[in-house]
Amino acid sequence: MKDPRDVILEPVVSEKAYGLIEDNVYTFKVASSASKPEIRDAVQAIFDVKVTNVNTLVRKGKRRRDRRTGIYSKRPNIKRAIVTLAEGDSIDIFDA
Secondary structure (H helix, E strand, C coil), X not given: CCCHHHHEEEECCCHHHHHHHCCCEEEEEECCCCCHHHHXXXXXXXXXCCEEEEEEXXXXXXXXXXXXXXXXXXXXXXXXXXXXXXXXXXXXXXXX
């Protein structure tokens, strides 16, 4: 089994993510190779909560151009997990 801290990389800090917290839904950046069961197990192990649902998505990296040389490059793709917790559970790091 993978270390849970290698699966969950960091929480997503955005207006939309904070709006979902009221509905007991939290958003994390996760490893690109992580599966939904691995994400569920990692969140349950790290935060000691019960996860009811996990949705994942991959945000494609933007293409960017170097102004000096004109060479195009690409930012990395980022996988996100939208995790729904059981009624009554919450994660405290978002409340600070």
